[in-house]
Amino acid sequence: xxxxxxxxxIRDLIVRYRTVTGDxxxxxxxxxxxxxxxxxxxxxxxxxxxxxxxxxxxGLLRPPGFVAGGAATFxxxxxxxxxxxxxxxxxxxxxxxxxxAYLPQGSMNSLNPIMRIRDQFADVMLQHGWSSNDExxxxxxxxxxxxxxxxxxxREHVAQLLAEVGLDASVAExxxxxxxxxxxxxxxxxxxxxxxxxxxxxxxxxxxxDVMIQRVxxxxxxxxxxxxxxTMLVITHxxxxxxxxxxxxxxxxxxxxxEVGSVEQVFKRPADPYTKELINSIPDLTVREEAF
Ligand SMILES: Nc1ncnc2c1ncn2[C@@H]1O[C@H](COP(=O)(O)OP(=O)(O)OP(=O)(O)O)[C@@H](O)[C@H]1O
Numbered sequence: 001x002x003x004x005x006x007x008x009x010i011r012d013l014i015v016r017y018r019t020v021t022g023d024x025x026x027x028x029x030x031x032x033x034x035x036x037x038x039x040x041x042x043x044x045x046x047x048x049x050x051x052x053x054x055x056x057x058x059g060l061l062r063p064p065g066f067v068a069g070g071a072a073t074f075x076x077x078x079x080x081x082x083x084x085x086x087x088x089x090x091x092x093x094x095x096x097x098x099x100x101a102y103l104p105q106g107s108m109n110s111l112n113p114i115m116r117i118r119d120q121f122a123d124v125m126l127q128h129g130w131s132s133n134d135e136x137x138x139x140x141x142x143x144x145x146x147x148x149x150x151x152x153x154x155r156e157h158v159a160q161l162l163a164e165v166g167l168d169a170s171v172a173e174x175x176x177x178x179x180x181x182x183x184x185x186x187x188x189x190x191x192x193x194x195x196x197x198x199x200x201x202x203x204x205x206x207x208x209x210d211v212m213i214q215r216v217x218x219x220x221x222x223x224x225x226x227x228x229x230x231t232m233l234v235i236t237h238x239x240x241x242x243x244x245x246x247x248x249x250x251x252x253x254x255x256x257x258x259e260v261g262s263v264e265q266v267f268k269r270p271a272d273p274y275t276k277e278l279i280n281s282i283p284d285l286t287v288r289e290e291a292f
Pocket of ligand 1: 018019024025026044045047048049050052053063064
């Protein structure tokens with residue numbers, strides 16, 4: 001695959017945690033390419049290293065975790081490739097939100113309870129370089145008070161962003177406690193793509209939502225990829241979500257990728273015994289059959 005086709009190219013990634021009884025390897029030599037425009041799923045049971053891999057490639061890994069080897073090259077469309085693992089904090093801040101967006105596990109609970117939704121959008125957008133003339137003017141990191149004109153443009157823009165995930169403009173005036181879990185998750189997704197990142201990494205984006213709402217969120221993510229062309233890496237232990245949303249799926253077990261393939265191939269003809277086990281563990285058989 002030519003380098004530019006992979007938005008994110010992870011090579012030989014090794015991540016360990018330092019513990020009192022010695023180092024524990026959580027990510028054990030992972031190679032994974034996320035192709036431009038695709039939704040790549042990462043499957044595997046709890047504890048297999050999915051979140052550790054995501055936080056490492058986002059430069060968000062905190063001690064006692066540390067990267068023991070490898071590279072994670074982010075190939076932006078209009079800029080030189082960067083190895084995220086080599087970036088300093090300032091470089092990472094510039095990349096995050098504008099180029100590389102992240103929905104951590106449980107992120108819907110990270111909304112500020114005492115701020116209206118519109119102010120939370122404004123904060124993210126202004127902190128990361130949004131301006132009313134040029135929706136992305138490259139001045140990442142500069143935070144200032146919006147002037148009147150900017151506030152007006154922001155208001156319209158937030159309404160449009162909310163509409164992209166099927167939410168009414170009135171949601172902008174609300175506080176998080178006025179929203180259901182599903183609405184909060186959709187707000188968080190709309191915020192994550194507000195600056196039109198090239199890559200969105202979403203960790204368990206539907207976990208803790210009821211099944212009907214899960215479907216709405218899955219549809220939102222699929223629509224955003226189709227309309228905005230955001231490449232996505234979606235991490236979830238839920239094989240039903242992979243069946244409904246992703247193009248290709250990578251299966252992770254004990255820190256290693258044991259299989260990567262199209263959803264159809266992995267679900268219909270799993271090559272690895274662990275993948276077979278995962279598929280057989282889907283409780284709702286209709287999900288397996290409905291998908292194809
Ligand atoms: N702070 C830590 N100290 C030591 N070991 C850790 C630490 N955090 C994670 N680990 C270990 O690293 C491994 C991978 O954990 P990780 O959270 O990445 O898995 P996961 O697949 O994302 O699971 P989950 O979805 O439950 O978060 C696990 O064995 C876990 O016990």
